[in-house]
Amino acid sequence: MDSTIGLRERKKAETRQAVHEAALRLAVERGLDNVTVEAIADAANISRRTFSNYFDGKEDAVxxxxxxxxxxxxxxxxxxxxxxxxxxxxxxxxxxxxxxxxxxxxxxxxxxxxxxxxxxxxxxxxxxxxxxxxxxxxxxxxxxxxxxxxxxxxxxxxxxxxxxxxxxxxxxxxxxxxxxxxxxxxxxxxxxxx
Amino acid sequence: MDSTIGLRERKKAETRQAVHEAALRLAVERGLDNVTVEAIADAANISRRTFSNYFDGKEDAVxxxxxxxxxxxxxxxxxxxxxxxxxxxxxxxxxxxxxxxxxxxxxxxxxxxxxxxxxxxxxxxxxxxxxxxxxxxxxxxxxxxxxxxxxxxxxxxxxxxxxxxxxxxxxxxxxxxxxxxxxxxxxxxxxxxx
DNA sequence: GTGCAAAGTTTCTCACTGTGCATGTACGTT
DNA sequence: AACGTACATGCACAGTGAGAAACTTTGCAC
Missing domain, CATH: 1.10.357.10 (Tetracycline Repressor, domain 2)
Known part of the structure; x- marks a missing residue:
């Protein structure tokens, strides 16, 4: 059913989900104020700049x-x-x-x-x-x-x-x-x- | 009626109001994204640091x-x-x-x-x-x-x-x-x- | 497969923001 | 007048968001 959508979109969705989960986990562990965008990006194995391509800020990611x-x-x-x-x-x-x-x-x-x-x-x-x-x-x-x-x-x-x-x-x-x-x-x- | 409260508080209220008005005016003129905190502070004759003593950000000021x-x-x-x-x-x-x-x-x-x-x-x-x-x-x-x-x-x-x-x-x-x-x-x- | 265009990622850069700290200044109280 | 406190300021610094350019991956046509 989702084989119609390409690999590209699937990967994007996976990355977005991974970033979200990393953001949520870190925010729960350390409190949102003690989590930097860079830390989230690292945890999700993407660059800080790419984080901004997916979300407008850590709040949105969470x-x-x-x-x-x-x-x-x-x-x-x-x-x-x-x-x-x-x-x-x-x-x-x-x-x-x-x-x-x-x-x-x-x-x-x-x-x-x-x-x-x-x-x-x-x-x-x-x-x-x-x-x-x-x-x-x-x-x-x-x-x-x-x-x-x-x-x-x-x-x-x-x-x-x-x-x-x-x-x-x-x-x-x-x-x-x-x-x-x-x-x-x-x-x-x-x-x-x- | 407000002579009971001191000059200090009155000045603070005036400054806060002035900052607010400056923020609103500039935001209307240029659009919020094209207004920096520094510009608002300048327009209200205070330092950028002092702006932060009054408001948490330009949104709050507006x-x-x-x-x-x-x-x-x-x-x-x-x-x-x-x-x-x-x-x-x-x-x-x-x-x-x-x-x-x-x-x-x-x-x-x-x-x-x-x-x-x-x-x-x-x-x-x-x-x-x-x-x-x-x-x-x-x-x-x-x-x-x-x-x-x-x-x-x-x-x-x-x-x-x-x-x-x-x-x-x-x-x-x-x-x-x-x-x-x-x-x-x-x-x-x-x-x-x- | 090969090649190419489009989409996505990364690195670098820079302007802007928020806040802690030290210092100076004005107010209020006595 | 003098002293303590609240407030303003300048500086420093970490964090943020976004543009530009180089690089990689994906989709697609052949």
């Missing part, structure tokens, strides 16, 4: 896994039955995603904890979410919206739920599944309030 | 006005009658704020347009919002929440409305007042949806 996850989520959103509302599609995609992926991977937990400790990571992560909003708009185009809430608004609210759910789950992992935490927030958000 | 605005909003939230729900307090504070301030100032519009053009500014701005959430939690402590939606969630949703409303207003200023745009989004958010 968060690349998140980006992948979210792209996967967007893909699943687009695959949701078109008669569903935007909200239903988003929640459905989220459920599918966590159902298929099983429990969240170690790396993802590590990234979340890093984000909690390093404001610069939070900044990049939120910027990434903002960029994602337009892509999600595409995936939600042409769906019914019986309640009259615009897709743009729905999407932003949905991402808020992901963020709060994640933060909450990282802070108190005993309380429930990640999906449960997110669902809990999502339920609140869909409810009317004053 | 966005300082936003920070002030939001602090003012938080202050007004805390002053809302305590029998109001968190949501009512937030909306009330917003209304008061824009009622008193009159139409939004030029600088604010310029900053919003800059944020639209420069992702690094968006990142910092969103990180600032995230930092603000805890302060708003304080200002909303102990209020009734009849609908069972947690303050944390309310706050995040509220900030989403500010962001979307602002973006929308910057993109199409003819459609209505900034406050109207925000209210429009806020109305949608308080409504139930599926």
């Amino acid at each position: 968060l690349y896994g998140d980006e992948q996850r979210l792209r996967e989520l967007v893909r699943r959103v687009a695959e949701q039955p078109p008669e569903r509302t935007a909200w239903q599609a988003l929640r459905g995609a989220l459920r599918d995603f966590y159902h298929d992926s099983g429990s969240p991977d170690r790396d993802w937990v590590q990234r979340s904890k890093l984000v909690k400790r390093h404001p610069s990571l939070l900044a990049r992560q939120l910027a990434g979410h903002a960029r994602l909003e337009s892509e999600l708009s595409q995936a939600l185009a042409g769906r019914p919206q019986p309640h009259g809430v615009e897709p743009r608004v729905i999407i932003a609210v949905f991402l808020v739920a992901l963020r709060i759910g994640t933060q909450r789950w990282v802070n108190e992992p005993e309380t429930g599944t990640l999906l449960e935490m997110m669902d809990q927030v999502l339920d609140q958000l869909a409810r009317p309030f004053e | 966005l300082y006005g936003d920070e002030q605005r939001l602090r003012e909003l938080v202050r007004r939230v805390a002053e809302q009658p305590p029998e109001r729900t968190a949501w009512q307090a937030l909306r009330g504070a917003l209304r008061d704020f824009y009622h008193d301030s009159g139409s939004p100032d030029r600088d604010w519009v310029q900053r919003s347009k800059l944020v639209k053009r420069h992702p690094s500014l968006l990142a910092r701005q969103l990180a600032g919002h995230a930092r603000l959430e805890s302060e708003l939690s304080q200002a909303l402590a102990g209020r009734p929440q009849p609908h069972g939606v947690e303050p944390r969630v309310i706050i995040a949703v509220f900030l989403v409305a500010l962001r979307i409303g602002t973006q929308r207003w910057v993109n199409e200023p003819e459609t209505g007042t900034l406050l109207e745009m925000m209210d429009q989004v806020l109305d949608q958010l308080a409504r139930p949806f599926e």
Whole structure:
């Protein structure tokens, strides 16, 4: 299935992944501030300059896994039955995603904890979410919206739920599944309030 | 009323403001990427080293006005009658704020347009919002929440409305007042949806 | 296979940034 | 007036991001 794409692209993807993993590992081991781009590049066996060809900075390198996850989520959103509302599609995609992926991977937990400790990571992560909003708009185009809430608004609210759910789950992992935490927030958000 | 605070603090505030204004002006004139910290420092008659004593980077310097605005909003939230729900307090504070301030100032519009053009500014701005959430939690402590939606969630949703409303207003200023745009989004958010 | 163009990597370079440190200066307090 | 403290400055230095040029690998046509 991926034999259609050439060796070139495959290698690039591998390198990018390797750089990401090196960045994440080093950041967890030493703390992000004590990791230089050069150290990451060394660990991934590339030059410092090449690092810049792949990522805009160490923050982006660390968060690349998140980006992948979210792209996967967007893909699943687009695959949701078109008669569903935007909200239903988003929640459905989220459920599918966590159902298929099983429990969240170690790396993802590590990234979340890093984000909690390093404001610069939070900044990049939120910027990434903002960029994602337009892509999600595409995936939600042409769906019914019986309640009259615009897709743009729905999407932003949905991402808020992901963020709060994640933060909450990282802070108190005993309380429930990640999906449960997110669902809990999502339920609140869909409810009317004053 | 501010004669109680010393000359020292007043000077500091003036310098910070001057640096901010210089940063904003230069960023608007040349584009953020073509403005060095040194140029900002020169324009504000301070040394490059001193710039770093005031701000963590040019982005923060440009966005300082936003920070002030939001602090003012938080202050007004805390002053809302305590029998109001968190949501009512937030909306009330917003209304008061824009009622008193009159139409939004030029600088604010310029900053919003800059944020639209420069992702690094968006990142910092969103990180600032995230930092603000805890302060708003304080200002909303102990209020009734009849609908069972947690303050944390309310706050995040509220900030989403500010962001979307602002973006929308910057993109199409003819459609209505900034406050109207925000209210429009806020109305949608308080409504139930599926 | 051979050869060639395109894409990717590396090395070198340079302007810019952030911060620790030592020193000088202005403020506030007594 | 005098002293301690907070702040500003200049300097040094490690780290960063990006352009340019040389070199290597990949994709493709023959």
